[in-house]
Amino acid sequence: MGRQVSCPECYAQIEVADDVIVGEIIECPDCGVELEVVEVNDEGVKVRVAEVEEEDWGE
Amino acid sequence: MVRVALIFDRIRWEEKALLAAARELNVDMIPIDAKDVFFEITSDGNLVCKGADGALQRCVSYFRGLHIAAILETFSLRVVNPFQVSLICGNKLLTTLALVKAGVPTPMTFVAFSVDGAMRALNKLGLPAVLKPIIGSWGRMVSPLTDFMSSRALFETMSEMGPLYKIFYIQDMINKPQRDIRTFVIGDEVVAAIYRYAKEGEWRTNTARGGRAVPCPLTDELVDISLKAANAVGGGVLGVDIMESENGLLVHEVNSTIEFKNTVPVTGVDIPGLIIRYVKDLVRR
Numbered sequence: 001m002g003r004q005v006s007c008p009e010c011y012a013q014i015e016v017a018d019d020v021i022v023g024e025i026i027e028c029p030d031c032g033v034e035l036e037v038v039e040v041n042d043e044g045v046k047v048r049v050a051e052v053e054e055e056d057w058g059e
Numbered sequence: 060m061v062r063v064a065l066i067f068d069r070i071r072w073e074e075k076a077l078l079a080a081a082r083e084l085n086v087d088m089i090p091i092d093a094k095d096v097f098f099e100i101t102s103d104g105n106l107v108c109k110g111a112d113g114a115l116q117r118c119v120s121y122f123r124g125l126h127i128a129a130i131l132e133t134f135s136l137r138v139v140n141p142f143q144v145s146l147i148c149g150n151k152l153l154t155t156l157a158l159v160k161a162g163v164p165t166p167m168t169f170v171a172f173s174v175d176g177a178m179r180a181l182n183k184l185g186l187p188a189v190l191k192p193i194i195g196s197w198g199r200m201v202s203p204l205t206d207f208m209s210s211r212a213l214f215e216t217m218s219e220m221g222p223l224y225k226i227f228y229i230q231d232m233i234n235k236p237q238r239d240i241r242t243f244v245i246g247d248e249v250v251a252a253i254y255r256y257a258k259e260g261e262w263r264t265n266t267a268r269g270g271r272a273v274p275c276p277l278t279d280e281l282v283d284i285s286l287k288a289a290n291a292v293g294g295g296v297l298g299v300d301i302m303e304s305e306n307g308l309l310v311h312e313v314n315s316t317i318e319f320k321n322t323v324p325v326t327g328v329d330i331p332g333l334i335i336r337y338v339k340d341l342v343r344r
Contacts, residue, residue: 021070021075021078021090022070022090022092023067023068023069023070023074023090023092024070024075025069025070025071036069037070050069051068051069051094054120055192055194055195055199055200056120056121056122056123056149056194056195057119057120057121057196057197058119058121058195058196058197058199058267058314058316059196059197059298059314059315059316059317059318
């Protein structure tokens with residue numbers, strides 16, 4: 001069973017996978033914003049809006 | 060147990076695969092979010108990696124990863140890839156110079172530092188050509204130059220975008236199949252290769268632009284040119300981009316924070332496992 005987190009952009013309730021880890025990016029299925037997982041503990045999962053692509057991003 | 064700091068700013072498929080490989084290979088990997096730490100660079104810049112035997116630098120942001128590598132190395136931590144390697148690979152101009160110096164075949168390239176200089180370079184090089192920002196990846200802002208009038212307009216636009224874009228890196232457009240080759244070099248071994256086919260309606264082959272990965276056989280020629288290119292930039296964990304020109308293979312880029320989520324499924328090569336093995340052996344030395 002997954003956990004739920006509220007999208008900070010549109011407040012949609014998002015189901016998060018059980019094996020999610022800090023730093024992972026999830027996409028809000030409602031508004032499409034990319035969210036970064038910042039905390040995972042017994043109480044739940046915390047997210048923040050992820051950084052957007054910059055000109056120095058890549059390989 | 061070997062402890063390795065994983066410096067990241069985004070956990071992608073690759074980082075998850077590296078963490079899983081580390082668990083399997085008995086490497087204690089400590090993920091460190093580069094966005095959430097600070098470094099006291101006048102005393103002990105390595106406090107954030109305390110207890111680590113080395114660091115695997117995997118930041119998506121080039122400048123972030125590059126500068127962190129500089130800090131960690133200054134305070135005696137071994138970083139994969141090293142600062143100097145990332146510096147060269149992250150800058151197309153420096154990469155070309157390193158390739159030329161090592162005698163690795165690469166497309167003819169001109170560099171100019173003004174719009175007029177760029178136009179003169181283009182006149183000399185001839186059309187069609189390609190304008191590439193010296194910093195940047197995933198084919199971002201890589202532009203075909205097919206006529207002089209719109210090339211000037213593009214140079215003028217770029218020159219308004221900041222100092223880095225006033226360095227005009229102009230390369231011969233190579234007549235090649237609708238694909239290029241990416242080889243994966245880990246240490247002194249070429250472990251995998253893929254063809255990257257441009258998606259329909261797109262001339263760039265980058266998988267970040269929808270390019271399709273297809274397994275590519277590793278010929279002696281490919282292995283040889285890949286190792287030469289990797290050594291030219293200092294060696295490490297690298298992705299070498301190669302074009303099949305009418306006059307043979309040409310290396311146009313070497314990447315230092317390689318992505319492999321498209322390569323692992325089509326080649327079956329355990330690239331994350333091989334990277335972890337390489338890092339483990341390196342930091343144990």
